[in-house]
Amino acid sequence: MTTAERSGARWVLHLDMDAFFASAEQLTRPTLADRPVLVGGAGPRGVVAGASYQARVFGARSAMPMGQARRRCPHATVLPPRFALYKALSDEVMGVLAEFSPVLEPVSVDEAFVEPPSLAGASPSEVEEFGTALRVAVRERTGLPASVGAGSGKQVAKIASELAKPDGLRVVAHAEQDAVLAPLPVRSLWGIGPVSGEALRKIGIETIGQLAAMDGREVAGVLGAAMGSELHRLARGIDDRPVAPRGAAKQISAETTFDTDLTTMSAVHSAVESICVAVHRRLVADGRAARTVTVKARTGDFVTHTRSETTPFAGRDLSTLTAVARRLADTAVGQGGVRLLGVSVSGFGDEPPPALFDAVPSDQGWTAAPAALSDPAPADTAPSAVQSGPAPSAVPSGPAPSAARSGPAPSAVLSDTAPPVTGPGAPEAPPDGRTVIIDTPLAPGPDPHAIGPNTGRPDTLRPDREPDPDRPWRAGDDVHHPEHGHGWVQGAGHGRVTVRFETAFTGPGRTRTLDAADPELTRADPLHSWRPAS
The missing domain is CATH 3.30.1490.100 (DNA polymerase, Y-family, little finger domain)
Structure with missing residues (x-):
């Protein structure tokens, strides 16, 4: 281990579940494995909450209007989100992280930072062994892939996990940190969004290395004293922000x-x-x-x-x-x-x-x-419940209320989390300024309402709907049949319902078309698609 590595004793790891919502659907509905999947609202104003990597190849992505995503990937399977399932999987992931490190900072439902005391002063190879074991444990506990990045601080760890995607591990040694950061787009840094990114572009700054090479006073003149100073430090790999449990949402x-x-x-x-x-x-x-x-x-x-x-x-x-x-x-x-x-x-x-x-x-x-x-x-x-980015400032507000007000208008929920992630991997806001919001931990129960990360997911995420008396089944519903077991609705209409009976533990299953009024076909707990009913 080099002198530089010994002097840079701190190691922070960032774990990010890969395409979390879509991966959970592919896991519990095995027929969809390796197929494009879009999770979100299917209505005319629906927004993509999650897109599988197979769908991203065609340009679909999180926070995109669903109509646009379906035009780009017309053969994708569109499913409504199942919050109870995602919450249970998230709990398992956070449980694994807590076992590996007593210092844990959840960022959203599908990502978190850890700073294991056992890695203080460790070599890159030791950190790599730790990260490999962590990814294996998450896969064994949940069945889902995760990417892990490690570096000298939260910023480098986050960038490293992005470089590791999908389903990979990237350890940025302290000695190579500058070389890794320098060629990356400046918007890869936490806190640089479209406005600040454009301000830097106008003066010829497009990479992190170029920003790091600027004089600090010049950066402050472009981005403001407080923000400019912080971003200049991050661009130079200086990040002493602690990894700590997040405070309660405000x-x-x-x-x-x-x-x-x-x-x-x-x-x-x-x-x-x-x-x-x-x-x-x-x-x-x-x-x-x-x-x-x-x-x-x-x-x-x-x-x-x-x-x-x-x-x-x-x-x-x-x-x-x-x-x-x-x-x-x-x-x-x-x-x-x-x-x-x-x-x-x-x-x-x-x-x-x-x-x-x-x-x-x-x-x-x-x-x-x-x-x-x-x-x-x-x-x-x-x-x-958690803001994934600043509330849209361009939306005009109405007249002030006559009653007392407390705090800002709730265009997004306040949070004590770190700043929103921006850059090529970050979701873009829908045209009307809606943000994606998911909180960690989510509220317990079959319909946890919690919402914003950083990464945000669209605000049109919807809990399971009440049955429509004229059309009681909708695509994506979890159902159970005493003969065929647990399954999910692929389509319904004209008094019939087509169900594919399969779960994470059965492998790809067969489809059955049944009478929509079949009394033996009942609604089921989404968790039973991941783990058998006890």
């Missing part, structure tokens, strides 16, 4: 982008009630209580209005939360149809008193929402 939210604009207040109220169920579920699962409710409404012409109210006491009563949100929606909704609705809670406090927001005055008065709202959220309710 805001919990859920929002829905509708396939068609809502044009009546009754429809708006109904949607708000459903979204509140998702927010409340996460609030309760986290064991938290909130003082502030914020409602966001975006019209068909992309004008966004927000309204907030704050009570002196923190609480988490669903009916009163819903009532306040409905009342706020009355003033947040502008002229024209409503394209998107969101509800967020913040101002977290201690264990709540018996009721939430009882102290909030109302000129209009309100009636508590019915107890039936404790049922699962319907379709199109998107989780959101």
